[in-house]
Amino acid sequence: GAVVSQHPSRVICKSGTSVKIECRSLDFQATTMFWYRQFPKQSLMLMATSNEGSKATYEQGVEKDKFLINHASLTLSTLTVTSAHPEDSSFYICSARDTSGNYNEQFFGPGTRLTVL
Amino acid sequence: GESVGLHLPTLSVQEGDNSIINCAYSNSASDYFIWYKQESGKGPQFIIDIRSNMDKRQGQRVTVLLNKTVKHLSLQIAATQPGDSAVYFCAENLSSGGSYIPTFGRGTSLIVHP
Numbered sequence: 001g002a003v004v005s006q007h008p009s010r011v012i013c014k015s016g017t018s019v020k021i022e023c024r025s026l027d028f029q030a031t032t033m034f035w036y037r038q039f040p041k042q043s044l045m046l047m048a049t050s051n052e053g054s055k056a057t058y059e060q061g062v063e064k065d066k067f068l069i070n071h072a073s074l075t076l077s078t079l080t081v082t083s084a085h086p087e088d089s090s091f092y093i094c095s096a097r098d099t100s101g102n103y104n105e106q107f108f109g110p111g112t113r114l115t116v117l
Numbered sequence: 118g119e120s121v122g123l124h125l126p127t128l129s130v131q132e133g134d135n136s137i138i139n140c141a142y143s144n145s146a147s148d149y150f151i152w153y154k155q156e157s158g159k160g161p162q163f164i165i166d167i168r169s170n171m172d173k174r175q176g177q178r179v180t181v182l183l184n185k186t187v188k189h190l191s192l193q194i195a196a197t198q199p200g201d202s203a204v205y206f207c208a209e210n211l212s213s214g215g216s217y218i219p220t221f222g223r224g225t226s227l228i229v230h231p
Contacts, residue, residue: 004160006160034219036221041125041226042125042223042224043125043221043222043223044161044206044221045221046218046219046220046221049218091158093160093161095160095161105163106151106163106219107163108153108160108161108162110159110160111158111159111160113158
């Protein structure tokens with residue numbers, strides 16, 4: 001099946017710094033990618049939908065100026081957590097949609113564990 | 118509405134038993150459903166899907182049942198193995214502008230005892 005990678009897999013940063021997370025579709029083109037956040041023992045919560053070449057669509061309650069999304073190519077979307085604080089510590093997961101498949105099948109990355117000190 | 122944000126319910130079974138994991142979805146307009154398996158520290162992995170024009174679909178050792186009347190999905194795992202231990206999520210998909218927007222359910226933690 002299609003492969004989605006994320007980088008880094010883990011990151012620890014100081015409060016107030018910014019962190020960039022990359023999501024890549026390795027063997028297919030993805031016009032749409034999704035960014036999720038998952039707190040321990042909870043479900044995945046959709047943060048935003050990233051569309052190649054256009055602005056991301058953010059879910060209600062997600063600050064677009066804090067979580068900057070860039071989807072500049074068909075294989076790469078980035079999420080930048082700006083001025084990170086301890087409450088931003090979470091597991092961030094991206095997924096990419098392979099529109100060439102049936103039912104717009106989605107493939108998930110392995111996730112990025114962010115810890116803000 | 119979705120019960121996201123609540124802690125995960127747990128299902129404990131013995132190896133070899135059959136497991137049934139349930140999910141209630143919220144939007145009667147959702148027309149495509151997926152079950153995912155998520156192991157600790159990893160992203161979700163696709164297990165099986167079903168469209169709303171079906172009420173049952175079978176895969177290898179897994180069966181998904183869909184009851185649109187009561188907005189309920191179930192995942193049945195036959196002969197459960199220790200490697201099946203994980204958190205299982207259902208996701209409902211609502212078509213929007215020609216694309217599907219997924220919403221995850223609360224998840225169930227499956228623990229398989231050898």
